[in-house]
Amino acid sequence: MSKQNRAFRELGPLVALIALGVFTAILNPRFLSIYNLQTLGKQAAIFGIMAIGETFVIMSGGGSIDLSPGSMVALIGIVSTYMIVHGIPVFIAILVSLGLSILIGLWHGFFVNKLKVPAFIITLGTLTIARGMAAVITKGWPIVGLPKNFVMIAQGDVVGFPIPVIILFTVLLITHFVLEKTVYGKHLRATGGNEVAARFSGVKVEKVRYIAFVVSAFLSGLVGIIVAARLSQGQPGVGGTYELYAIASAVIGGTSLSGGEGSALGAVIGAGIISLLWNALVMLNVSTYWHNVIIGAVIVIAVTLDILRKKSLARSK
Amino acid sequence: MEYILEMKNITKEFPGVKALDKVDFEVKDGEILGLVGENGAGKSTLIKIIGGIHIPSKGEIYVGGKKVVFNSPNDAFSKGISIVHQELNLCPNLTVAENVFLGMENLGEGRNNFLKTVDMKKLEEAAQNLLNRIGAQFSPNTLVRELSTAQQQMVEICKALARNPKMILMDEPTSSLSIEEVERLMKIIKELKKQGISIVFVSHRIEEVVGICDRVIILRDGKRVGTLEKDEIEENKIIKYMVGRDVELFPKHVERKKGELILEVKNLKWQKMVKDVSFKLHRGEILGFAGLVGAGRSETMQLIFGINKLENGEMFYKGHPYNPESPYDAIKNGIALIPEDRKLQGLILQMSVKDNIVIPSLRRIAKSGFVLDEIKEREIAKEFVNKLQVRTPSIYHIANNLSGGNQQKVVLAKWLVSKSDVLIFDEPTRGIDVASKAEIHKLMEELAAQGYGVIMISSELPEILNLSDRIIVMFEGKVMVELDNSKRNITQEEIMYYASGKKQLVNP
């Protein structure tokens, strides 16, 4: 992929995002209310952070995909709130929960790298195990009674910007830098593009994959904490199918499912599109029964269009 | 009808490149036509147009005097045209028979749709017939992944024959074959000619072209620059047309001094491929490895480079025991391997030329070891693209779109950028045109003279004989003999003798 091409990558999704926003705003001016924009921002932050993690995993190639983010959100939300209501300081609880996320990422990496279990399978295992563990810990009940300094993480804002949005931009800034400007980013692309050649070039392919899984698990855990804070409770059932939105966001944002290509910015724009669509359907009073149908259709159309666009771009040049 | 295929005014443009520029091309009935030109001259592009893979931007194609338009490989098949492509295109997970009849499982009877059942018995019988026809020795139900490159090449030829062609185009079919296998292929080609099939033959080994072709067409920079009839075909004429000037093929050998011992390996063993290999490498010398394809030369080097783990034996590098965990280790120690299979092991195809060149050296180039330094990367890539004369519209062009030989140069560049003490070249000039080959040879000699330890595996005997100071001949995983070639007095026959597994030369 040449330089010029890569700059173009996010253009299509970005135009779609803006068009969708303008369209909704015209049909319902309430869309632009501060309150709605903040809600939208929080939702986009939740999907966006997960989508960035997913992008790392998918880019690492070899058919890698992470199916665990949704369940990770539930488990880490429960683990952190459980510790907090049992008297552990918020800060420590968060650190421990994120540490646990990293361990789960390493666990995924271990199975994929050392035991050659397909990522699809090992993360599918986590999908059910993590959600199961969340239910085991709480016996199915929500964990309530969280202190204000914890719920602030999702409910607070800085000059109108919800804290989750600020977290999203911080994560985006760091991961964008990592993917575009560092040796790791190059090695990730190389591994996804041609694992054998990458290894022959001295790229530590296994380490590259470990890091990708850790990043994804860590960011899912981070989202778990944000979601718990947003709901003011630990909910074992939260986050179902989030992984699908994370994958869809990554792909809409230009990540190639065969690995080697993708960007953090694209993932966030993809997440923006999905969140905005969700929000728009509410704003436009579309019956909730239709939401999933429409979102599914849009994902298919968006990805297909993007692929066609890339094809014609390649041909016309 | 004299010409079975005629093309007029063919032009093909790719983004930033005019691969073919108003080329006329014709094939006579029953001839062996040579098609030659430098890397990137447009040979493969022309062949792909005939095969319906590329559609020309301009120009016309006539088959048997009638104008045709090829939109897909099937269009070409139906007109009796088959192709053996420059890169092998087989499915390693399928058997020989399945590969040969892929896409025509019905053996050409009736329509071939998804609901038809496949009669494996018949398929294997038919495949066996084809294998017999070219004298191949393996069974049609072998998995392709178990075959050597030369055998896979034969499968490709059977695949071409399966379509009952009037004409077969072979794009560098000999580039990965050793001398005996080449001779075998030449026989097959002559046999096919007798059976009335026209052959178009592409090769960078000019002596092969001289040896077999009835006529030669030469391309340069996408234009047809010359045609030689049977009695005019001569090596230096071909080269002059190709390059536009005279080329000194094996430049005068530069004196160099054998330096200190840098690498020593003893009794290496790995699976069935490497049984017992010992040798020493000094700074300032080129150590050539000869042998048939499958003699275990590449596998030996892959042990030294840490791709596979040693099962037995010892290695010493700069006087210390050395046992690399991974290529990363080897590279860190200063050992580089330029692999033989550029698409599989050498390149990340969808990355740019620049990214491919700098990837082993990223850490060294990067600021504080992890932040990329675009400017420096660009400078380095440009320097080596110029040095090796890689033909690419820019360093941002993706590697996949370069011609085969230019891809090979990118692989070389990538390892010359990384600073190493030992350079292991595995078939360094495969698919590279004569002029660039001479460049690369010069470069290797320079590297040795500068004190690098250079190992070269090659199936091209002239290359081995002209460049190596010492020659090791391997056979079935073992070192047969080590020959001193400092006087350049070893002969082709000697090497062939040992390479076929014979022990002692009676009359040296």
Ligand SMILES: Nc1ncnc2c1ncn2[C@@H]1O[C@H](COP(=O)(O)OP(=O)(O)OP(=O)(O)O)[C@@H](O)[C@H]1O
């Ligand atoms: N798909 C493609 N997209 C863009 N450029 C291409 C593509 N295929 C070939 N080219 C360019 O067209 C030119 C001719 O390439 P071609 O592969 O025909 O050369 P060749 O004569 O077969 O060389 P070689 O001996 O190295 O195989 C080259 O400059 C190459 O970079």
Ligand SMILES: [Mg+2]
């Ligand atoms: Mg070619």
